[in-house]
Amino acid sequence: MDKKIKAALAGNPNSGKTSIFNMLTGAHQHVGNYPGVTVEKKEGTFKYAGFEITLVDLPGTYSLSAYSIEELVARNFVIEEHPDVVVDIIDASNIERNLYLATQLIEMNAPLVLAFNMSDMAEQRGLKFDIGQLSKLMEAEIVPTVGNKGKGKIELLDAIIKTSGQGKRQRIHKVHYGEEIEHELAEIGMLLADKEQQLVENHGCRWLAVKLLEHDSDITVKVHSREVLEAVTAGIEHLKSIFADEPEIVMADRRYGFISGACQETIKTTVESRHSTSDMIDSIVTNRILGLPIFLMLMYLVFLSTFKIGKYPMGWLEQFFGWAGITIAGFWPVGSESWLKSLLVDGVIGGVGGVIVFLPNILLLFLAIALLEDSGYMARAAFIMDRVMHKIGLHGKSFIPMLIGFGCSVPAIMATRILENKRNRLTTMMAIPLMSCGAKLTIYMLIIPAFFEEKWHGPMLWLIYIIGILLSIVVIKVLRLTVFKGETTPFVMELPPYRMPTGKSVCIHMWHRGWMYLRKAGTIILAVSIILWVAMSYPKPSDQSLEGLSAEQAQQKKLEHSVIGRIGQAIEPALKPLGFDWKIGTALIGATAAKEVFVSQLAIVFAVSSQEAGGADGEKSAQNLREKLQANYTPLTGFCIMLFCLIYAPCVATVAMTRQETNSWGWALFQFFGLTALAYVVTLVVYQIGNSIAG
Amino acid sequence: MENEKRRPLSNVRAGETVTLAGIEAGRGLHSRLASMGLVTNVEITVVSNNEPGPFVISVKNSKMMLGRGMAHKIMVL
Numbered sequence: 001m002d003k004k005i006k007a008a009l010a011g012n013p014n015s016g017k018t019s020i021f022n023m024l025t026g027a028h029q030h031v032g033n034y035p036g037v038t039v040e041k042k043e044g045t046f047k048y049a050g051f052e053i054t055l056v057d058l059p060g061t062y063s064l065s066a067y068s069i070e071e072l073v074a075r076n077f078v079i080e081e082h083p084d085v086v087v088d089i090i091d092a093s094n095i096e097r098n099l100y101l102a103t104q105l106i107e108m109n110a111p112l113v114l115a116f117n118m119s120d121m122a123e124q125r126g127l128k129f130d131i132g133q134l135s136k137l138m139e140a141e142i143v144p145t146v147g148n149k150g151k152g153k154i155e156l157l158d159a160i161i162k163t164s165g166q167g168k169r170q171r172i173h174k175v176h177y178g179e180e181i182e183h184e185l186a187e188i189g190m191l192l193a194d195k196e197q198q199l200v201e202n203h204g205c206r207w208l209a210v211k212l213l214e215h216d217s218d219i220t221v222k223v224h225s226r227e228v229l230e231a232v233t234a235g236i237e238h239l240k241s242i243f244a245d246e247p248e249i250v251m252a253d254r255r256y257g258f259i260s261g262a263c264q265e266t267i268k269t270t271v272e273s274r275h276s277t278s279d280m281i282d283s284i285v286t287n288r289i290l291g292l293p294i295f296l297m298l299m300y301l302v303f304l305s306t307f308k309i310g311k312y313p314m315g316w317l318e319q320f321f322g323w324a325g326i327t328i329a330g331f332w333p334v335g336s337e338s339w340l341k342s343l344l345v346d347g348v349i350g351g352v353g354g355v356i357v358f359l360p361n362i363l364l365l366f367l368a369i370a371l372l373e374d375s376g377y378m379a380r381a382a383f384i385m386d387r388v389m390h391k392i393g394l395h396g397k398s399f400i401p402m403l404i405g406f407g408c409s410v411p412a413i414m415a416t417r418i419l420e421n422k423r424n425r426l427t428t429m430m431a432i433p434l435m436s437c438g439a440k441l442t443i444y445m446l447i448i449p450a451f452f453e454e455k456w457h458g459p460m461l462w463l464i465y466i467i468g469i470l471l472s473i474v475v476i477k478v479l480r481l482t483v484f485k486g487e488t489t490p491f492v493m494e495l496p497p498y499r500m501p502t503g504k505s506v507c508i509h510m511w512h513r514g515w516m517y518l519r520k521a522g523t524i525i526l527a528v529s530i531i532l533w534v535a536m537s538y539p540k541p542s543d544q545s546l547e548g549l550s551a552e553q554a555q556q557k558k559l560e561h562s563v564i565g566r567i568g569q570a571i572e573p574a575l576k577p578l579g580f581d582w583k584i585g586t587a588l589i590g591a592t593a594a595k596e597v598f599v600s601q602l603a604i605v606f607a608v609s610s611q612e613a614g615g616a617d618g619e620k621s622a623q624n625l626r627e628k629l630q631a632n633y634t635p636l637t638g639f640c641i642m643l644f645c646l647i648y649a650p651c652v653a654t655v656a657m658t659r660q661e662t663n664s665w666g667w668a669l670f671q672f673f674g675l676t677a678l679a680y681v682v683t684l685v686v687y688q689i690g691n692s693i694a695g
Numbered sequence: 696m697e698n699e700k701r702r703p704l705s706n707v708r709a710g711e712t713v714t715l716a717g718i719e720a721g722r723g724l725h726s727r728l729a730s731m732g733l734v735t736n737v738e739i740t741v742v743s744n745n746e747p748g749p750f751v752i753s754v755k756n757s758k759m760m761l762g763r764g765m766a767h768k769i770m771v772l
């Protein structure tokens with residue numbers, strides 16, 4: 001039997017917790033160079049030296065007094081779950097600030113290991129640590145590590161095992177808060193020991209007293225004894241009158257005093273610390289005049305290359321699926337009609353293949369997002385957008401979840417946890433689906449080349465994304481003036497140092513997303529494609545009713561008779577003013593399952609409807625579909641399709657995530673119907689104006 | 696005398712280095728800033744002051760971005 005150890009990875013945001021987690025467990029959790037990448041705890045289990053170690057990666061937090069939701073997750077885990085070991089991942093290049101959390105963990109009597117991560121950066125900055133001495137002062141094992149290079153793994157594991165055997169313990173060296181505060185702490189502690197035995201057993205006397213003096217609301221509600229609470233209130237008042245400041249601020253000061261005392265003796269700086277390259281890049285990319293144009297330019301480059309580079313592998317995939325269609329159709333005698341053939345060729349290859357051909361573009365998009373996340377530019381983009389965001393009642397930090405939304409709305413909505421203010425968070429959440437996600441990219445990649453000249457491909461795609469951003473700005477402004485009225489909260493956020501993204505992490509990121517895309521194609525999209533194929537092929541009209549009709553008319557009749565045909569015709573009057581026919585209408589309905597379904601559904605509709613009307617078998621590639629689109633619709637309709645898809649109802653996964661994160665169906669439905677209404681109005685206006693100009 | 700030099704961080708120009716004198720904010724925000732290293736007497740260098748937009752400051756070894764509203768609340772000497 002292996003002995004079990006539960007270890008938690010705590011630490012400041014962006015200190016490398018997830019990198020260490022991946023290093024120890026071999027997992028590939030999301031790592032990025034900005035604070036707030038991890039917003040939910042993640043577990044991983046592995047065996048080492050006869051122990052079964054369960055490691056929990058936590059969101060970053062600056063202290064144990066949580067300020068935003070993701071910090072609360074970390075705090076609650078450390079405080080309530082009593083892990084056998086807490087590993088505090090410390091950014092060794094920024095040691096004093098990072099040790100702040102450690103002083104609080106020490107105060108909790110937690111079994112503690114300090115990982116001095118980023119020790120490569122610390123070395124570059126010329127920092128030399130006397131680890132032995134520092135370890136004595138902190139009364140915890142200290143292990144230097146380099147999380148992204150896998151250095152210090154064995155040493156860290158050994159330290160975890162060693163510390164796990166020790167259990168909770170009081171320290172000899174602790175932060176001394178000064179005469180007056182210590183007096184209050186002792187007094188409250190005594191009362192606690194008497195009145196709140198259960199709490200004291202769980203959390204320790206001193207720590208509880210500290211938290212109570214700090215006004216910690218979670219701890220305060222756990223205390224039931226009136227006497228204790230009265231003593232705390234009196235204590236706080238007394239201390240306030242002495243220090244002319246909140247006790248918790250004075251206590252924070254004392255903690256830093258303790259840290260700088262410990263550091264003075266044990267850390268030597270050999271090089272004058274400078275980060276001039278980083279400063280220089282910052283002076284350009286965050287420049288008040290150049291910042292925004294640079295950001296828009298970079299975005300443009302991304303979309304141009306999505307087309308320019310993605311074109312070739314996309315062509316190969318199209319050829320492959322074309323060939324696969326012909327080959328499979330070849331199993332049946334020419335001219336024969338078989339439901340299985342139609343299902344495989346039109347439904348599966350046409351539908352799913354039509355989505356998979358866009359894999360290269362998806363990979364390129366996620367390459368760009370990975371570079372954005374790993375380089376440190378993400379946080380700068382938030383900075384650049386702050387001025388705009390401020391005008392509409394949010395702040396720059398909200399732009400981070402929005403940028404993540406360019407990949408996928410689901411993690412983006414989760415990422416809003418980094419926003420401290422509930423109204424800001426809800427507003428941002430509602431607007432996130434307006435950021436075109438990777439799935440919507442497939443729609444644009446289908447439509448744009450069908451209706452627009454090659455030189456307009458890049459600009460057109462860029463335009464659609466910009467329209468999304470602009471609309472989100474309008475939506476946010478309106479929401480902030482109506483439903484989510486209120487003050488804007490001040491904000492502060494750490495700017496990570498620039499880092500050269502490593503090939504490995506970028507590849508892992510792309511591979512991960514590419515795999516997710518393929519899996520989605522093989523599951524949801526496959527299932528929906530089959531359902532839609534069935535709904536489009538059945539019920540069939542009786543043979544007599546088809547007599548005397550030409551092949552084309554018969555096909556038309558069959559489609560009209562099918563489930564999809566009937567639904568389509570029912571909704572067509574509503575969609576006509578937008579320039580959409582029933583084929584587009586049904587694809588729009590299917591696409592609420594997943595946006596890619598729009599592409600597969602169109603492929604199926606056109607494949608099925610042209611089946612016996614003379615179309616040769618196997619000509620079902622996206623290229624072909626584009627020709628059919630071009631023959632059936634005007635460029636204005638093409639543009640309106642993109643516009644409508646950009647705005648309307650988020651996919652089911654997004655709805656579910658909004659429901660989870662807001663804890664209410666109300667907001668999820670509000671988002672769903674609100675965006676659909678907006679899509680309708682905007683597309684209606686654009687189509688009608690466009691039509692009258694053209695007409 | 697001392698008090699006359701006290702001014703909000705938002706009035707500090709880029710490139711200047713100042714010391715933190717106090718924070719005029721509610722309790723939650725105040726202790727949040729403290730946990731990020733913004734405590735009395737700490738040295739703050741203003742890296743950029745993108746009037747009327749946000750701020751970048753450098754504190755110890757890290758850079759932080761502050762909203763303008765926040766910069767109004769931080770008093771420096």
Ligand SMILES: Nc1nc2c(ncn2[C@@H]2O[C@H](COP(=O)(O)OP(=O)(O)OP(=O)(O)O)[C@@H](O)[C@H]2O)c(=O)[nH]1
Pocket residue numbers: 011012013014015016017018019020030031032033034035036037038039058059060061117118119120121145146147148149374499505
């Ligand atoms: N130079 C250097 N970079 C590192 C090291 N460890 C991690 N990184 C990088 O630091 C960044 C942050 O790493 P993460 O593991 O995402 O940090 P985290 O603590 O999980 O961050 P949050 O989840 O946002 O709190 C990434 O860009 C990593 O590649 C290290 O030891 N040295």
Ligand SMILES: [Mg+2]
Pocket residue numbers: 017018019030031037038058059060
């Ligand atoms: Mg993380």
